[in-house]
Amino acid sequence: MNFELQNHRILVTGATSGIGLDIARTLAELGADLVLFGRNRDKLAELEQELGAHTLAIDITDETAVSMAFTDMPALNGLVNCAGISILDSVLDVKAKDLERIMTTNVTASAVVAREAARHMLAHGRQGSIVNVSSQAAMAALPDHLGYCASKAAMDAMTRVLCLELGPKGIRVNSVNPTVTLTPMAERAWSDPAKRDPMLAAIPLGRFATPREVALPVAFLLSQAASMVSGACLPVDGGFTSH
Template sequence: MIDLPSTPSFSLAGKRVLVAGASSGIGLGCATALAEAGGDVVLAARREDRLKDAVDAMTARGWKASALQLDIADVLEVEVSVEKNGPFDVLVNSAGFALHTPATETTPEDFDRVMNVNLRGAYFVTRAVAKGLIEAGRPGSLINMSSQMAHVGGIDRAVYCASKFAVEGFTKAMALEFGPKQIRVNTICPTFIRTPLTEPTFDNPDRVKWIEEKIKLGRTGEVQDIMGAVLYLASDASSLVTGTSLLVDGGWTAD
């Protein structure tokens, strides 16, 4: 009788999960997927009212969820909150900010606004969760929501691309540093995903045509396209995956 291998578990039962930027869009989708998989999910964002609505909807389904008001750009607040409420076995940082302008029109203020969230905030929330795991002697999975624009250029997106390329860089460095502690660090790199924040883009027929021509599968992304990816990286199914990006881009970057 052949000895068949067993499929790794996608269950997050017994795992504490922090999802930053969880009040809407991709972040809310990630929180939903991880709560449905059995995780004890803490939804973090600045908008407390939206968090409460999301938590109420999840707990009504019998899932474990709670809210944490948090501004990821406030490094001290992040460190204090993570230390107080952690340790967390899984981090999903979906907080992000974009200002798209020609590079010649970028102001120092706009540059700092993007970098404070996308790079500085991402770096220090990842560091804070990793510190908690190391002190507790626990393994973990740390996931930053990056972008396909971390692998290609984009017109009017010089600052945004710079922030996301930098996230890919510190992800690799942290993966090397934390690997011996069994703490994995990865990114997810979506293409254009339909969310309330991206509706202005999708309201422009010319822009949608351009996007669909670039995506080899011929369609734009939905939040559900990210939910399976985040569950994979958060769970033991990806236990040998670290220091890399999971591109959910429909083939955009395959050229």
């Protein structure tokens, strides 16, 4: 069984930057027909040309807009919930409005997109796969990450419930839980040795992930090579959560 995704139509949220962009490019290489959600209209236009993707500029926290986006969408085989945000503060400085914003984007919006994607698959008689892009922050406490840790732990719980309810309908649901992933933004954020070196020391493999190293496990979970994998939260963290 190979990992190719020909004749698979897959929706990717958060596709215009970071991990989501690499996921979109990797899935396209494997033959997937892509539907991409994002906020950056110019980047979406570029991806239409580069990947032959169908794109939509959308705020996924707008439930009505998300529901309408599925009205005329061709039948899906998969979803990658990758859109997310992080706002960092110590527990003594955390703000309620920031916590609400993180949970709204990372949990509520992802749940709504998953709901609509599942409804869409079932309405078109499709079985398929949903992959939620979570984080090692769901599995381990990180300083200044109260809201982010809470939101990703909630995403993993959501994965398990979706697995339980959608499995009998032929839809598999899993999460991937990456460590620090060296997108251009992360490379800048982790450039200070005082911040970088302690985190690297906690990763048994001794390095951070590349976006490609996250995208390939996502592709595996979307493919029929993972046909008996559902409800898993897969660390892609170089061993960070092993201790």
